[in-house]
Amino acid sequence: MDTPLLNREKSILAFQERVLKQAENASTPVLERLNFITIVSSNLDEFFEVRFANIKERIFAGEDSIDGETVEEWQASIFERVSKLVAEQYSVLDNEILPLLKQEGNVEYVKRGQWTRTDINQLTSYFHESINPLLTPIALDVAHPFPHIYNKSLNYIIELKGKDIYGREVDTAMLSIPKNLPSLIKLPNEGETIRFTSTCEVIREQLKTIFDGFTVKAAYQFRVTRNSHLFIDKEELTNLHQALKGELHQRNFGHAVRLEISAHMPEKLIDFLAKEFELPDTEIYPIDHFIDLTRFRELRDFLKGRSELFYPEFLPKYAEKWVDTDDIFSIIKNKDQLFHHPFDSFSPTVRLLEVAAKDPKVQMIRMTIYRTGNDSQLMKHLVTAAKNGKEVNVVCELMARFDEETNLTWASILEEAGVKVVYGIFGYKTHAKMLLIVRNEPTRKNPDHLEYYTHVSTGNYHNGTARVYTDFALMTSDREIAQDITDIFVTLGSLGRPPELKKLWQAPFTLYDNLIAHIEFEIEEAKAGREAFIMARMNALLETSIIEKLCEASNAGVKIDLLVRGACSLRPGLKGFSENIRVFSVVGRFLEHSRVFCFYRAGEKALYISSADWMHRNFFRRIEIAVPIYYEAIKDHIINEGLLSYIDDHTAWILDGETGEYHQDRFTIEERGAMLSAQEKLLISRK
Template structure:
């Protein structure tokens, strides 16, 4: 992996992260069904990688053949290197599935019945299931001049069928296509008495391939093979031309399933001439074809752990804790008045955030609620609480980010529902995604005998999404600090209105002050180091790509600043290079939960500045998004963030991958004492 080429490094870095995720599936210390889940997660991540990143590379090459990337490498060469790495990753994924995970599942009584081993009784059962549950909803398409090759939907499961003979109209049959509707389950459980295993399953693909002749009566089926096409799923909205963003997006969404082909996946035994036909029809080359030994969509195996009642093969369920102060104080506003409240998800519950909103919706003293929404899910109690607040006469303003990738349709639906109950819905600033996580509540209180309006805020590093709050590690802060709350008010004012940049007291905000404030903080550490003072930077994030920040970190390292970076995904900084980055370490943590915190720590001559943020250190977060970083001012909470969010992960020697100076990662090796940060935090919070 060469760090000389940022574009190549980014694409290979994404694949590298997925290699680390896949390594979880090979780790015998991970429960077996969770290992299968990690294989599925890798497949899901790869789907998005091809839909967005590889699709973008292909578009650039088509628009400018022979062109160079901004870093001087030919786009074609960059693409070829990424394809080579992706092919190896896919091969490793299926090999791990077949050689390790499936045999281990069989030993535990969980078995996939292939058609070549069905007994007569199993075949009869399968035939009945096909006739009753599949045949009525399947639509075979015969290819002839009146039926050209169909434009199959993005990531749909399809079968290409070679045929021989003449149909009822005397037409010579050559080929047919069968698309499996997405409503059909990809996993079918066989009755235990027939299976002989506690949990026996048949893949939809096995059922269809075994009985595909029923779809083409009186014809000879010479072969039947799975295939799947991944398409470009990036939505194009001309921000200079649109007058209504929601309407523009609604017009683009249907086309997402029919974009240009990016990748072809075929079963390994598919004949060469069939593969050639599929590539020609898709407009793809051989290098875009991925021959897989098994189902062409491993994501469809994701439901299996929930279908198998074997708690011993899964992570021990955890019940998130609730801070004592919130348990003892029924009114959350009173609890926040006693001091800032820090929530560490998923170790601590997301429920207090929802409860704060529910109490605000019902409290007669609350006059206004403002909220940003990036991702929240299709069935969101939080959105229902906002609608309840609007029905109760509160002034509700919601900034909905319509361009949250793959959540556009969900957010459009929520926007419509909010407007229907009288909430004010805005879509932020065209050209700048609103990625900040903020809630502001305005409440009338009595202070010193006078009735005044008081603000309460919640700020977080993660989305207002109850489900992902159980899977992603994030911090959230509830505060009535009036300077922070006033800053939040100003950010909302910028998002909903029109006016000049407003000066903020405590928050760092993209696209205005976050980047320069961060640079200033790094330079201050460099100055202290040059003056012989202790200097230290620790930061945790999902990605590090922005070149100016990287250059400043190199300068700080050369000045003597000790820098520890915890970067889960892509990192373009090169650590441990003599004379350049001797004092910098980079580690990636991959474990049970998705590490999602963004934490920035600066020793600051002993004052220890700690900021939490919604922003990674990437160009888009600094310059093309609305993001905020907020300080942790309470000394006790600051120590918690340092201990739980930074120190624990710097000491992890089980789930940590250490980046080498050449850009490759090596898994940390446990010493005499094995330390897993996530496991220790689960223990600490009694989860």
Template sequence: MSAIYMNRELSWLHFNRRVLEEAQDSSTPLLERIKFLAIVSSNLDEFMSVRAAALMDQAKARISKKDFTGYTPGGLLCRIMKRTEKLVADQYRAFRGSCKELEQQGIVFLTFDELSQDQQQAMEAYYYENVFPLLTPMAIDQCRPFPLVHSQNLYLSILLKHDFGTPNEEPYFAILQVPSNLDRVIRLNSPAGDRRTTYILLEELIKRWLPKLFSDYTPVAVDVFRLTRNADLTIDEEGAEDLLEEMEKELRRRRWGTPVRLEIVRCFHPYALKLIMEEFELGSGSIFTIDGPIDLSFLMNLSSSLPGQDQLRYLKAEPVYPQEFMETDDLFKVIRQRDVLVFHPYESFEAVTDFIADAANDPAVMAIKMTLYRVSGDSVIVRSLALAAEAGKQVTVVLELKARFDEERNIAWAKKLEQAGCHVIYGLVGLKTHAKVALIIRQEESSLQRYVHIGTGNYNDKTSKLYTDIGLFTSHPRIGEDVTAMFNEMTGYSTPHDWKALCVAPSHLKPALFEYIQREMAHAKAGRPARIIAKMNSLSHREMVDQLYEASLAGVQIDLLIRGICVLRPGVPGLSENITVRSIVDRFLEHSRVFYFKNGDETQVWLASADWMTRNLTRRIELMCPIYDTRLQELAVRYLQLQWNDNVKTRQLMPNGKYVRILSEGPPVRSQFDSQEQILSWKREGEDETKLS
């Protein structure tokens, strides 16, 4: 059984390896390479705190049942840790290589002893003015137990000897948190004649003046460590009287999550390490020795903040305003006449924020209904919704409090929206609301007109510049009717709707997809055209994989563009010979979900919020929406084909589970074609959407 499926967690590690390859690729601009190194670290933090943590809990509970890929929790956890250790070693090897190249460009990280006298004096002043007041050394002894160590924060482990103690007495032990609300990287003023851009890390400054914190004691060993805790939340939604209040309690409990991973610097003092391991009850398999500064996520801000280094970055990518809306102040008039498809980040997300802002300011708009999953810290959309409610419009927001790692932000937005007079719904018990949909109801002449936006990505103006997503603006009656029914189900006690256009999870989406796959099988067996092209982030649902295997055996050609996890094994003789899987990792995170079914000669194209994962198809409110306009169908298919033809940033999944670059497959080698850069080039030149062909 395991031979025909790949493991989900190991497949995710393959994905993070592909991210690392972008940092190792010399053709990637230098400052973009260090950004990819930061992404590898951030990805691993989430993976360890959620996926590895869950496996650790199962292993501790002595669960030995194998999953459908053949792994027990303990066996899989062991394999994950070993592969992660190798991944991190390669990441830091790439980091050291990048540092050498940065030095050649005059960008240098210095130790305190390498600073000039003026720089040392400036850093001393900075330390006492900005850092010292925030430091709290925490001694650990019989009277003072081990304090709470926050997850994914840097700490110093400090061994001290008493200046008047006996020679053989055991060292004293203390820890010190590196303030997380200060910049980790401090830029230095260069001496006259030194054209370099120089930096020092915050922990280096703290180490330098550490003796000032411990009078009558001398530090004998100072080492950096970082703990990762289990960050998954367990909420009794049915028993909670107030879900928002219960979420706030659970977020406080998250601080004491079970330790999962301990990162330590090289040559960590063994006495201190023994004390820390005993406190956190971690074995050696959960200890990662880091050859460099722990947590490279600080490189993300560094890469974007360096002045005057544009030659070390990708060419600027300024989103263009969608052509259909370019010469009008009335978005509703355009949408009333025709559907509009918008491709982010090539086209500006301002079209979406304008859609909501115009609705908030339009006297003819009676109501706004919207789902929110992840929004930015300064959300234009949330402000517009609040203004609409304050203006007397009926505003309903289904805001998902359980969006992992955005819980605190969403709680704050929920309170703000409620204060403004919005009806805020926290979703349905047991389900996350992951659908991306906005409904505007507008009084026009003698009737109400519905306007809908449906997207593949979040209503987040920040990530919309970094993720590739597609949005559909439409006034199609069937879509509007279904979206209205969907909101009624989420906010009231409506019974499941007889969907005319949408496919909605968890009740309808999975059966609909199975039906469409089986329909392609019937076409193939009857000798009619049959093909599936599906673009998504992840494929891990076993039944869905089995359906695709059956379709392949029936002769359906299946092309899958899957950025991340894929448990399906393509190209296996007698099973998946008609399935090809490719993954694009490039400057933008591929995030859109688009599904194409040939259906004989009656093509169907869908946009969706859902990946083909168990959680999306069975435990979330998701939607899949048809593109009815044949012109836009063709445009979406051309977009898929354009990405399929990418031979620069694409890797193909082989039957043995490895990913290989398309260009490395051997002759004939085609001219290089980077799909993201090609679209950006067309947009810079002012070309219209027809260039997608």
């Protein structure tokens, strides 16, 4: 079947457009609207560092077309789409958010030409005391070639007139703004108005001081984004920890993939920078404002006490049974425990490991580490467990993108505490989220009887993301699930055959095949005239063979509803291909991160929570798991809260398979005004 697919990179950009719509939503608190703008900027950085960089590598290797377009057509379409997206960002910022901050919040961004004499005196003093000592201006001449520019650093290229102390004519100079400087500076309040400006504006004002003796004719900002892939030679690899440590620094000096420049920069300087970074016009983005909107995140710290500018505070539900109990294992043994973060607190997970670390009956703890954060209580409890004499085994994924340095640090800390740390299988990221606790619980027949307690999740063991990402987590004492997870841990730490799992699906061995088998079962049911449906939720749907199988199921009459937060290559609703498939995307206060797969299965409603998206890498180049849910009450809970409520959400975006665009037109404006989103309903349900 020749299934038409949507381009992955354009689908990623379509997701950024949906995120930006949150910034345009007048019902969203103004500082949260600003936050969505910074999220788009951060996401675009990663898009260029990773996805666009990957395409450029393919182009360098000789590829001449991308998803049916010539390279030139594809590059031009990406440039046009990104340019439009960035222009909308700045339009919303300038025309809506900054004016609203001033009118409704008494918060004002003050540009350089608007500073008062008091402002100038304060900023001048601050510049000399805290900024100037950290700056390194560089003249560009035959003795000072163009310097290495750090990935995503903000820089000025400056036009000068004059001679230096050695009598040399200098007409061009460079100045990089150190990353360890704050991005925003608080100005003196005017009455009740909180005022702030940007560090780069302060530096721009002081260029005459920095280049004393020269006339500063003009200065223009620029910022380069680089390929952030890490290259580690498998053939030469002897120690992944050491190899990765050495490679991380090089990430900041990979090939340039995007250049952001001041829109007022003259052509001769644009040509100069384009030549230095070896970039075509379609990878150079003029910005008619200061560059890098992620810097506005610091404003949240200035305004912590201004609750009206933020989303209403909520406290995740923390059931009384978890409070100050040391009998946490009895709770799990009595009944499987389900958590839907961030609506349910992450604290029971932390509490579970805290109790296990101190419990004399606990013999062993096994855990995967993918993303944990710099100040992780979970990691500290693992250290405590090891110091208390427990057998602690950890699979630490060193190649978790942009968290490599944090994971290297935790790996060293854990090893020093006596934890046995392995790095999984090189070439296969350990993305599964698993925690296993083995506890001695004597019986009359066996004083050494062991019980197993397992925690599995769709998301990371990260206290920070557990407050802003939606994820499902399960605690269970199911021995077969525990045995499956034990077998997976053993194979990750040693050689061996693929484990023969009883309940779990595991990539790269059985996850894909089982998923195909379940879709084929629904196909056969539909062909026999029986009810058949599939509901699934994930972050991305890109695997071509899965898309083809879903289209085959659609043609057989299987009803398919898919919640795909981000990139989706499947075109739904096309006659003869996918007319029984609907694709939804929910973008809201929390980042939708759960992976849930549900198959009607002749009324059984086979339900799995998983760490895996439906992408080639997740099926064939990662260690992933999908865990079955057996308790009917928990199964119904996940289906209702995690699938049906989102499919019925009036804020859900619907993918139009014909155009490849998303829309929100299922309900009238009047109907939408009286409805609550799925996330809002979940927040209310936990009060």
